[in-house]
Amino acid sequence: MxxxxxxxxxxxxxxxxxxxxxxxxxxxxxxxxxxxxxxxxxxxxxxxxxxxxxxxxxxxxxxxxxxxxxxxxxxxxxxxxxxxxxxxxxxxxxxxxxxxxxxxxxxxxxxxxxxxxxxxxxxxxxxxxxxxxxxxxxxxxxxxxxxxxxxxxxxxxxxxxxxxxxxxxxxxxxxxxxxxxxxxxxxxxxxxxxxxxxxxxxxxxxxxxxxxxxxxxxxxxxxxxxxxxxxLNYRNFFSGEVKEENAGIYTINSHGINIVFTSKTELSGKISLCIRPQDIKIINPAYPVKAELADNVYEGIIRDMILYPESAIVFVKVDGSSSDDYDFELKFPLYILSRHNLHEQKRIKIALWQPNIIVFKD
CATH class of the missing domain: 3.40.50.300 (P-loop containing nucleotide triphosphate hydrolases)
Incomplete structure (x- = not known):
């Protein structure tokens, strides 16, 4: 049938x-x-x-x-x-x-x-x-x-x-x-x-x-x-002129934030990208940064938080950004709050899981 x-x-x-x-x-x-x-x-x-x-x-x-x-x-x-x-x-x-x-x-x-x-x-x-x-x-x-x-x-x-x-x-x-x-x-x-x-x-x-x-x-x-x-609840959208750094490795700069990503297809001109909130990780200074995170590490301040029964949404404004509000939206299980002692106005270091950055040609 x-x-x-x-x-x-x-x-x-x-x-x-x-x-x-x-x-x-x-x-x-x-x-x-x-x-x-x-x-x-x-x-x-x-x-x-x-x-x-x-x-x-x-x-x-x-x-x-x-x-x-x-x-x-x-x-x-x-x-x-x-x-x-x-x-x-x-x-x-x-x-x-x-x-x-x-x-x-x-x-x-x-x-x-x-x-x-x-x-x-x-x-x-x-x-x-x-x-x-x-x-x-x-x-x-x-x-x-x-x-x-x-x-x-x-x-x-x-x-x-x-x-x-x-x-x-x-x-x-x-x-x-x-x-x-x-x-x-x-x-x-x-x-x-x-x-x-x-x-x-x-x-x-x-x-x-x-x-x-x-x-x-x-x-x-x-x-x-x-x-x-x-x-599908992807957030953290950024747009900018793409620049090829090495074969298959590209960057864009959006609101003062430099983002490194890879692409199997050749890119030029203006592109957009995004990453899910759960694919942005909090960096613990006591441990080495994984290779998939190392190219996109940012320091900033927690601007706001929303708590749910089993998860938390955290909004972070990173240093050097020209945006007025926040730059990244993160989502993770609720226990992460206590593990990292997270609260509004706390300074933290975050990183993007590079393999999960999604690229769109404008």
Whole structure:
């Protein structure tokens, strides 16, 4: 089974997206990740047939579905609110789609039993959906979406109404389910942990544009554009004219801060770079500086701090900088505060982990 989208465009009111191209093959679990309002749910509804596309083509297994009605596209869909039928019990919800398609009774009973077992909810078969927990409702909704053996499954923020503990357990349970169910999935979310834990491929959608598609590790470690990097919580952006010092070794000077980095491709003119807050390290004078840090060591003062239950954000203004506020944002586990006795106005030495500096050509 496969999905192919070619040059798809859509517009409503002030929002639009265009030239969306996407191919999902076999049983790929594809997550569409992006900020609220970026067009993720709108794209799902275009694939489903709820939204009318302006231009482009949508193919399932090589056959165009762009002009088919919703019910003829053979797509399973789970909206954000589950949309279970409150007047039906669990098994009646699951087999609803089969009944309106006039499946034989033996097939309905067999398929319903398979799905109750697959999702480990046999004990809920006769229970009213009003009396289900959030996690149970999600399992019933997914079972219903899979009941008619769709060619594609679309999940729109499937865990948004579930508490954190239940949510993470569902990730684990559903990964096992989808190893059994041979169907490609497009799963919309804005949750990074959810995407990283479940996806085989991730697409980043920002401002109505599909900016990057990659496996989770590549995408989170090597964002392709500044907008993708910003969405993925990269900070510490700098721009300047690049200067080659040696073969493959470059520098830029931004606001009086000199940054050394490497590149396998030849660079010239103005470029931008960034580094994640967690890739900036605090230097302990009692220990030698690692080679990956040695080219970008700075001294400065802590301007501000934000404390969370398990982590801390520290803002540092370095010596010689022409910026008005702070230059670097650091993030690390909370215990680092006490290890280095960190507090506002303390002078510290920091360094950039050079292999994780990301470069963008302006």
């Amino acid at each position: 496969s999905l192919e989208i070619k040059n798809l465009s859509y517009a409503v009111d002030q929002f639009q997206f265009s030239e969306i191209n996407l191919t999902i093959t076999d049983e790929t679990y594809f997550i569409l990740l992006g900020p609220t309002g970026s067009g993720k749910s709108s794209l799902l509804k275009c694939i489903l047939g709820i939204n009318q596309i302006k231009t482009g083509e949508i193919f399932i297994d090589g056959k165009s579905i762009a002009n088919l009605t919703v019910e003829k596209r053979n797509i399973g869909y789970l909206p954000q609110n589950c949309a279970l039928f409150p007047h039906l019990d669990v098994q009646e919800n699951i087999n609803f789609g089969m009944r309106i398609r006039n499946y034989p009774e033996t097939k309905i009973k067999e398929r319903t039993g398979q799905l109750l077992s697959l999702f480990n909810i046999e004990h809920l078969a006769n229970r009213s959906t009003r009396n289900l927990s959030g996690g149970e409702k999600q399992k019933v909704s997914l079972a219903r979406a899979l009941a008619t053996r769709p060619a594609l499954l679309l999940l729109d923020e499937p865990f948004s109404a579930v508490d954190e503990g239940t949510k993470k357990r569902l990730w684990f349970d559903l990964k096992k389910v989808f190893k059994t169910v041979k169907v490609p999935v497009i799963h919309v979310t804005h949750n990074f942990e959810e995407a990283y834990s479940m996806a085989e491929q991730i697409g980043i959608m920002v401002d109505g544009s599909l900016r990057q598609i990659a496996d989770a590790q590549t995408l989170f470690e090597r964002p392709a554009t500044k907008k993708v990097a910003w969405f």
